Amino acid sequence: MILTVTLNAALDVTYGVDVLRPGTTHRVSTVVERAGGKGVNVARLLHALGEPVMATGLAGGATGARIRDLLAAAGVPEAFTSIDGESRRTVVVASDDGEPTGFWEPGPRVAAPEWSAFLERYRGLLADADVVALCGSLPPGVPDDGYATLIGLARSAGVATILDADGGPAYLGIRARPDVVKPNARELSTLHSIILRRRVQIGGVSEAREAAAAVRHLGAQTVVASLGAAGLLADTGDLVLHAAPPEVVTGNPTGAGDACVAALARGLRSGRPWPERLRDAVALSAAAVAAAVAGELSPIDYERLHASVSVTELP
Amino acid sequence: MILTVTLNAALDVTYGVDVLRPGTTHRVSTVVERAGGKGVNVARLLHALGEPVMATGLAGGATGARIRDLLAAAGVPEAFTSIDGESRRTVVVASDDGEPTGFWEPGPRVAAPEWSAFLERYRGLLADADVVALCGSLPPGVPDDGYATLIGLARSAGVATILDADGGPAYLGIRARPDVVKPNARELSTLHSIILRRRVQIGGVSEAREAAAAVRHLGAQTVVASLGAAGLLADTGDLVLHAAPPEVVTGNPTGAGDACVAALARGLRSGRPWPERLRDAVALSAAAVAAAVAGELSPIDYERLHASVSVTELP
Numbered sequence: 001m002i003l004t005v006t007l008n009a010a011l012d013v014t015y016g017v018d019v020l021r022p023g024t025t026h027r028v029s030t031v032v033e034r035a036g037g038k039g040v041n042v043a044r045l046l047h048a049l050g051e052p053v054m055a056t057g058l059a060g061g062a063t064g065a066r067i068r069d070l071l072a073a074a075g076v077p078e079a080f081t082s083i084d085g086e087s088r089r090t091v092v093v094a095s096d097d098g099e100p101t102g103f104w105e106p107g108p109r110v111a112a113p114e115w116s117a118f119l120e121r122y123r124g125l126l127a128d129a130d131v132v133a134l135c136g137s138l139p140p141g142v143p144d145d146g147y148a149t150l151i152g153l154a155r156s157a158g159v160a161t162i163l164d165a166d167g168g169p170a171y172l173g174i175r176a177r178p179d180v181v182k183p184n185a186r187e188l189s190t191l192h193s194i195i196l197r198r199r200v201q202i203g204g205v206s207e208a209r210e211a212a213a214a215v216r217h218l219g220a221q222t223v224v225a226s227l228g229a230a231g232l233l234a235d236t237g238d239l240v241l242h243a244a245p246p247e248v249v250t251g252n253p254t255g256a257g258d259a260c261v262a263a264l265a266r267g268l269r270s271g272r273p274w275p276e277r278l279r280d281a282v283a284l285s286a287a288a289v290a291a292a293v294a295g296e297l298s299p300i301d302y303e304r305l306h307a308s309v310s311v312t313e314l315p
Numbered sequence: 316m317i318l319t320v321t322l323n324a325a326l327d328v329t330y331g332v333d334v335l336r337p338g339t340t341h342r343v344s345t346v347v348e349r350a351g352g353k354g355v356n357v358a359r360l361l362h363a364l365g366e367p368v369m370a371t372g373l374a375g376g377a378t379g380a381r382i383r384d385l386l387a388a389a390g391v392p393e394a395f396t397s398i399d400g401e402s403r404r405t406v407v408v409a410s411d412d413g414e415p416t417g418f419w420e421p422g423p424r425v426a427a428p429e430w431s432a433f434l435e436r437y438r439g440l441l442a443d444a445d446v447v448a449l450c451g452s453l454p455p456g457v458p459d460d461g462y463a464t465l466i467g468l469a470r471s472a473g474v475a476t477i478l479d480a481d482g483g484p485a486y487l488g489i490r491a492r493p494d495v496v497k498p499n500a501r502e503l504s505t506l507h508s509i510i511l512r513r514r515v516q517i518g519g520v521s522e523a524r525e526a527a528a529a530v531r532h533l534g535a536q537t538v539v540a541s542l543g544a545a546g547l548l549a550d551t552g553d554l555v556l557h558a559a560p561p562e563v564v565t566g567n568p569t570g571a572g573d574a575c576v577a578a579l580a581r582g583l584r585s586g587r588p589w590p591e592r593l594r595d596a597v598a599l600s601a602a603a604v605a606a607a608v609a610g611e612l613s614p615i616d617y618e619r620l621h622a623s624v625s626v627t628e629l630p
Binding site: 015017020021022023024025026027028029031062063065066091093095098099100101102103104105106 | 337
């Protein structure tokens with residue numbers, strides 16, 4: 001089973017409006033609610049792909065209850081730990097006249113006993129897990145080395161880990177030696193800047209390769225950097241691989257990172273060779289971008305893309 | 316006791332952001348939640364003024380539960396009827412760089428047995444009520460003559476009524492002969508247009524006077540029209556009165572209408588002479604406009620304004 005961890009779960013709400021006019025009042029024509037947060041999205045994708053999965057994390061208040069209800073309605077098994085604080089909502093206003101406009105509420109404050117209760121629950125869930133996917137931001141009150149703790153506990157239990165996080169929590173997590181780290185270009189720039197103690201920016205594949213090597217050296221066994229339209233760059237220690245989509249896929253890039261993590265998590269579980277895992281990750285990401293609804297997959301695109309992803313070993 | 320009825324209660328959420336940029340994602344710095352809907356706002360104001368009050372209406376789902384919790388936290392007694400649908404939220408984005416931007420969710424669908432259950436509850440609440448304030452829109456599923464039904468039941472129970480509504484439900488409600496109707500200029504234009512079967516627009520006090528007489532003729536015992544900065548025009552049948560604030564009050568006009576209804580409801584209960592009721596209504600409305608937070612009152616402004624409102628009998 002693949003265990004996904006979402007410490008800052010969200011209720012994603014999309015409001016449909018005709019035209020967004022700042023400074024005026026809008027009657028919302030449609031309201032769509034979905035359980036969200038990166039790990040929750042990964043769990044839903046894995047469930048849709050037929051992988052055995054369990055979603056855990058922290059959820060609280062009426063919003064947390066709604067998140068859990070929506071997961072149950074989607075058939076995704078969940079084992080969230082309840083907290084007193086109210087889980088956050090994200091509101092996206094989708095108008096017919098432009099790009100979506102998003103409003104991200106801050107996460108709830110997590111009390112120390114709630115974090116301890118989660119660790120206890122997590123230890124129990126590891127008994128049935130093959131892989132743990134640790135995804136997204138930490139809400140206030142969870143220690144900065146929270147991911148490091150969770151990675152250490154997983155290793156003690158013999159469970160593989162994949163980390164998709166940002167900033168300090170990602171840096172501290174990597175030092176705890178996860179199996180896979182999946183930064184995007186911006187996150188990889190941040191990590192490389194922290195390591196080098198100077199500001200660096202990832203422009204292309206060669207800079208990403210250098211940064212990935214540094215992140216591997218920091219503690220990650222494999223680094224898979226997602227570079228948008230340029231595809232994936234993986235440094236496994238033995239190999240450096242570049243996987244690129246056969247064409248530029250247009251659509252909604254929101255869910256691409258989560259689809260990539262889902263593919264890498266099931267690749268970790270199956271133990272397939274790295275070129276196959278990357279092919280799968282590129283095809284799933286592209287199918288997420290091409291899907292009509294953010295966070296869904298377009299199955300036809302997935303089959304077609306999977307056959308035509310190029311994977312090259314870099315010298 | 317003053318009973319307020321809010322059939323389309325809302326959870327009013329205000330998001331604080333630095334700058335609103337359409338097409339981008341914003342981290343919300345502050346989230347403020349308040350129980351809302353016109354009747355709920357009237358109840359909270361009356362409670363703050365020390366009047367005995369009870370808030371009733373329809374509320375459902377997690378949002379409805381939150382509305383009731385927030386009312387309880389504010390010390391406002393409530394007797395809402397639960398419905399299966401999820402009560403609506405209003406999201407207002409307050410940015411430092413311009414006017415607030417609002418998003419109004421549609422109301423929940425109300426099933427026929429839920430409406431019947433509410434009528435039963437309402438009949439019971441009328442036993443302890445002196446005045447009923449019927450405020451705001453009807454959610455889908457409540458019959459268009461819902462306010463007419465509630466006004467008829469109140470009259471049978473010997474309870475005075477004040478109606479603050481719009482369009483068809485207001486028109487049908489007025490035909491059921493409420494004691495007071497409180498339209499604003501736009502609502503008065505709509506009512507007069509329905510009555511005359513041609514489009515009319517209220518420009519000034521003289522047109523408002525003509526429209527108010529027509530609305531009285533339709534069924535209202537007294538019409539009090541709120542005309543923004545021009546103050547209030549009241550047609551009581553015996554008198555036509557114009558009450559104006561001594562100065563232009565600047566601020567947030569959102570809560571002015573609800574403050575006016577609160578003042579008129581307590582005036583109905585006390586039976587004070589109309590000039591005093593109007594003086595109170597103008598001063599409370601102006602204090603609501605001047606308050607730092609929408610829906611609150613500025614007590615200093617209230618005392619000062621109350622002393623200086625002019626009330627004139629029109630010939």
